[in-house]
Amino acid sequence: MRKFLIISIPIVTIAIFILIMLSGDFLKRPLGKADNIPESIQLIVNDIESEKWDAADEKTTQLEKTWVKIVRRVQFSSERDEINALSVNIARLHGAIWAKDKSGSLEELCEAYEHWDELGN
Amino acid sequence: MNEGLVVFVRSIIGFFSLLIFAKILGKQQISQLTFFDYILGITIGSIGASLTTDLSSRSWPHWIGLFTWALLGYLTEYITMKWRYAAKLLEGEPTIVIMNGKIMEAALKKMKYRVSEIMELLRNKEVFDLVQVDFAIIEPNGEISILLKPEYQPLTAKDMHIQKASEGISTELIYDGILIEENLRQLNKDKAWIIDQLKQQGINDISEVFLATLNPAGSLYLDMYKDHMKKITDIGDYKGPY
Numbered sequence: 277m278r279k280f281l282i283i284s285i286p287i288v289t290i291a292i293f294i295l296i297m298l299s300g301d302f303l304k305r306p307l308g309k310a311d312n313i314p315e316s317i318q319l320i321v322n323d324i325e326s327e328k329w330d331a332a333d334e335k336t337t338q339l340e341k342t343w344v345k346i347v348r349r350v351q352f353s354s355e356r357d358e359i360n361a362l363s364v365n366i367a368r369l370h371g372a373i374w375a376k377d378k379s380g381s382l383e384e385l386c387e388a389y390e391h392w393d394e395l396g397n
Numbered sequence: 398m399n400e401g402l403v404v405f406v407r408s409i410i411g412f413f414s415l416l417i418f419a420k421i422l423g424k425q426q427i428s429q430l431t432f433f434d435y436i437l438g439i440t441i442g443s444i445g446a447s448l449t450t451d452l453s454s455r456s457w458p459h460w461i462g463l464f465t466w467a468l469l470g471y472l473t474e475y476i477t478m479k480w481r482y483a484a485k486l487l488e489g490e491p492t493i494v495i496m497n498g499k500i501m502e503a504a505l506k507k508m509k510y511r512v513s514e515i516m517e518l519l520r521n522k523e524v525f526d527l528v529q530v531d532f533a534i535i536e537p538n539g540e541i542s543i544l545l546k547p548e549y550q551p552l553t554a555k556d557m558h559i560q561k562a563s564e565g566i567s568t569e570l571i572y573d574g575i576l577i578e579e580n581l582r583q584l585n586k587d588k589a590w591i592i593d594q595l596k597q598q599g600i601n602d603i604s605e606v607f608l609a610t611l612n613p614a615g616s617l618y619l620d621m622y623k624d625h626m627k628k629i630t631d632i633g634d635y636k637g638p639y
């Protein structure tokens with residue numbers, strides 16, 4: 277029994293560590309209805325293209341809250357720069373929406389999506 | 398991102414991964430370091446540190462680097478154990494630098510050692526006179542091994558034709574106030590015996606003993622927590638505020 281534990285404990289420990297380090301790609305995916313980043317980005321794109329700035333601003337605030345929830349899950353397996361860059365994109369998106377800047381808003385959304393895609397990869 | 402928490406989790410991953418890999422690599426890494434083993438240890442440690450604190454990249458690539466270096470170190474060890482030629486090539490061979498009292502200048506030149514460095518190594522082994530040295534060998538880990546001439550070697554019991562009984566290895570019977578029953582059994586003793594021995598020394602309970610060791614020859618060493626030393630020698634030369 278002791279020999280079994282001496283061999284299995286390190287193997288299980290290493291397996292858990294590998295799971296934690298590779299969990300980013302899995303944990304960034306939506307677990308419920310309220311934490312779907314790609315869907316949120318697409319909805320904001322639709323609003324901006326239709327020039328529904330108030331709705332876009334509201335959805336951006338909701339995206340920010342969703343992002344805070346997801347960061348808590350993916351922070352152990354992602355690069356800090358990707359996380360910070362996506363946060364900065366959301367902040368700049370707010371500014372672009374207030375300025376009713378269509379091209380600036382869409383640029384930020386495209387970049388945000390790219391950062392989300394790179395998370396955990 | 399909670400950077401402190403992430404560093405904490407990555408530290409745990411790095412620490413225990415390094416611990417497991419070091420155990421697998423074995424004791425050779427610690428006690429018989431060649432120059433390359435030393436560099437391997439430093440590199441693995443450096444990768445472990447990056448895994449912990451370099452938040453600008455994911456922990457996974459650092460862990461893979463750590464694993465790969467540890468695996469290559471293990472494979473190198475395995476190959477050198479199975480294939481003697483590889484061992485000579487990778488780890489080097491011991492080199493005789495003094496033979497029959499004569500300095501091997503060609504060997505020194507090949508190893509890029511100066512005579513002053515050999516003298517320094519000899520002095521580190523408390524040999525100040527080359528006249529005393531019969532053989533000196535530089536090991537692959539850089540240490541020097543010395544065989545003194547017979548007339549300069551310390552006297553042994555065999556030289557005096559004295560028979561000495563083997564004393565065996567001391568085994569711990571009590572450590573930190575706790576009795577180690579398995580070791581008692583190995584020495585064919587029991588709890589009643591050790592309690593009797595302690596009573597003979599005026600000790601009433603096992604928990605009063607910090608350390609007790611016994612060797613097969615019957616030599617029992619006891620150290621209590623309360624040593625009752627009235628005057629402890631102070632070897633410091635500064636009285637200080639505390």
